[in-house]
Amino acid sequence: MKRDKKIAWSRISSSSLNLKGMQVAIVGGTGGIGRALSRFMSSRGATVTVVGQTFRDSDVPGIQFIKADLSLMSEAQRVARLLPAEMLDLLIFTAGIFAGPKREETPEGIERDLAVSYLNRLVMLREMAPRLGEKRPKGRIKPRVIVMAYPGAGQIGTPGDLNAEKSYKSMPQHMNTVAGNEILVLDAAKRYPQINVFGLNPGLIKTNIRSNLLGQDSLRFRLLERIIGLMTKSAEVYAEQIAPLLVTSDIEKHSGAMFDSKGQAILPSEGLTDSHIKKFIAASALLLSNTTVRLAS
Numbered sequence: 001m002k003r004d005k006k007i008a009w010s011r012i013s014s015s016s017l018n019l020k021g022m023q024v025a026i027v028g029g030t031g032g033i034g035r036a037l038s039r040f041m042s043s044r045g046a047t048v049t050v051v052g053q054t055f056r057d058s059d060v061p062g063i064q065f066i067k068a069d070l071s072l073m074s075e076a077q078r079v080a081r082l083l084p085a086e087m088l089d090l091l092i093f094t095a096g097i098f099a100g101p102k103r104e105e106t107p108e109g110i111e112r113d114l115a116v117s118y119l120n121r122l123v124m125l126r127e128m129a130p131r132l133g134e135k136r137p138k139g140r141i142k143p144r145v146i147v148m149a150y151p152g153a154g155q156i157g158t159p160g161d162l163n164a165e166k167s168y169k170s171m172p173q174h175m176n177t178v179a180g181n182e183i184l185v186l187d188a189a190k191r192y193p194q195i196n197v198f199g200l201n202p203g204l205i206k207t208n209i210r211s212n213l214l215g216q217d218s219l220r221f222r223l224l225e226r227i228i229g230l231m232t233k234s235a236e237v238y239a240e241q242i243a244p245l246l247v248t249s250d251i252e253k254h255s256g257a258m259f260d261s262k263g264q265a266i267l268p269s270e271g272l273t274d275s276h277i278k279k280f281i282a283a284s285a286l287l288l289s290n291t292t293v294r295l296a297s
Contacts, residue, residue, distance in 0.1 A: 027093045
């Protein structure tokens, strides 16, 4: 990843954040980094709606829950229409998995990692962006979307075989979701000038994201996560450290920017030209056309 030295922001202590009155939605907020962010932001006064499958924070004030299977595009569309987009200040996408050793397909005919880690975000953002934050009090910064993945990693994806029907290997397929999320940021930043969209690369954090690849109860998974936990910061520490970036007004004029695990601005991946982005989005829309969901313009 290469630094973008043209973008800088003033860091403040997370303990000084006052998020009272802020409306936040976190897609994937029931586990890992999403859950850590929801708990921290609610502790600073925000009202947070989390989307996921298993809610563990019913006893935490300020957190609401929408149950959804985010592997299904029909569910993504339902949730996007259910969320109070008009009142949201901040929409954060964190849901994701790693592609499994063998190709898995959802009931809608989509490779599972692509569905969970990228396509549901595309569906939801297209559905919500036109009305995002339009009924908020005046005087606030633009409504903001945070797409968490691994931007700046040099991945541009394979739109010619997005659904991995011609060939399948777990890591190359996961790189399609990495590319897709960076493309989502770059495309949306131009498509929706009334909102701000940013990419966020958290780096290596101990979560359950690798369980689909290694097996939830496998010895290999448990050992790897223990090592990661010893060598890197926890999801809770990361959430506290990165939260000030998510709400700072210093990046207001930099929609489409990407940030690394330390909150430093990074350059987009080389190769993500306008023509490639259009090709990737077109391939995504074509894949979605085989489901009951049609991608909003």
